[in-house]
Amino acid sequence: MTATAQLAAPPHEEALLPVYRRAPLEIARGEGVYVYDPDGRAYLDFVSGIAVNALGYGDDGIRAVIDGALSSGVLHASNLYHTAPARALATALVERSFASKVFFCNSGAEANEGAFKFARRWALTQGGAGKHEILALRGSFHGRLFASLAATDRPSYRAPFRPLAGGVGIVERDVSALDIALNPETVAALIVEPVQGEGGVRVLDSDFLRALREMTRSRGVALIFDEVQCGLGRTGYLFAYERYGVAPDLLTLAKPLAGGLPMGAVLLNEHIASAIRPGDHATTFGGGPLVASVALHVLERVSDAAFLAGVRERGQWLGQQLRAVATRTGRVRAVRGVGYMWGIDVTMPASEVVSAALEEGLLVCTAGEHTVRLLPPLVTTREELAQGLGILERILS
Ligand SMILES: Cc1ncc(COP(=O)(O)O)c(C=O)c1O
Structure with missing residues (x-):
């Protein structure tokens, strides 16, 4: 040879x-x-x-935006500096949603991990260190990183990687089970896909989501909607929560956000966002000018x-x-x-x-x-x- x-x-x-x-x-x-x-x-x-x-x-629209973004010569700037596309995209997401602040990252799992951290950071200010648990629903899929995997109800995905991240549990899709599990002293957040995707395309019932909203609000538990798969137009509404008339405290996006380029986002309401301080979270690539420019275009198209x-x-x-x-x-x-x-x-x-x-x-x-x-x-x-x-x-x- x-x-x-x-x-x-x-x-x-x-x-x-x-x-x-x-x-x-x-x-x-x-x-x-x-x-x-x-x-x-x-x-x-x-x-x-x-x-x-x-x-x-x-x-053609995505192609034109990419061409325009490339002409600036800056594909990446880092979050040490300001860039106009990220600012414009965050503003557009806030204008179209319940949120008052947005954090950008690079994937769905990363968005959920960020949401968990933001919810815990907020819960620390509300109930101290004991209020840290994250709960997810039976049939859920929230990603394959450590905390998002712990919030994912797929035994075969979880088994080879124990111990999973602590303080994350799965609860039945049932109001009485949640009534027991949602202890205001220990639970920081409940994460829910309004339409469970990987878990078999299960459209959660409006009354169920309304009950969850009511319970989490009255007990001081942050409600996170994972709209990584069902968000940004897929249900026929820009956000799936609009279909239910139930707004969460945090919402995660990814998949279609930047038209095929990797991007994730966490949307936070004013209450949760006010607990977050510089240095609480970060990612090198999040919200870079190329992906943010494309995402703004996608958002404008799918919110029409x-x-x-x-x-x-x-x-x-x-x-x-x-x-x-x-x-x-x-x-x-x-x-x-x-x-x-x-x-x-x-x-x-x-x-x-x-x-x-x-x-x-x-x-x-x-x-x-x-x-x-x-x-x-x-x-x-x-x-x-x-x-x-x-x-x-x-x-x-
Ligand atoms: C609802 C939901 N959340 C999170 C994720 C994880 O996203 P990613 O694969 O971008 O990490 C997915 C991926 O399928 C998903 O469907």
């Missing part, structure tokens, strides 16, 4: 840490709501990079009233069609969802449906063993939704 041959690059997967079970598809490019493999075969994308690519692929009305209207239609597919095929036990976020419980392993769909040119993903999850880009038209539904029905039949 020649030296050159020995130095030749290994097949690319060999150098990647094998933490992912990847589908047999290489994505080479994207346009609209389709991605293409290196041979040019098209796939209709009902995954959106797991609820990230809300505006689809090759969006007509855009959101379209997601609500087509999302409702998608739900009706999925229920009709369930009836016609007899292979679907339940249909759950809202907006452009749907889960169907299938009678076979969900991974079989995902594989069969891939072969037919449709990308879908799972949310648990028997739930197939649909997260189309928010710009997907009714015709494109119908095309995906047709493929899904063929597979299920």
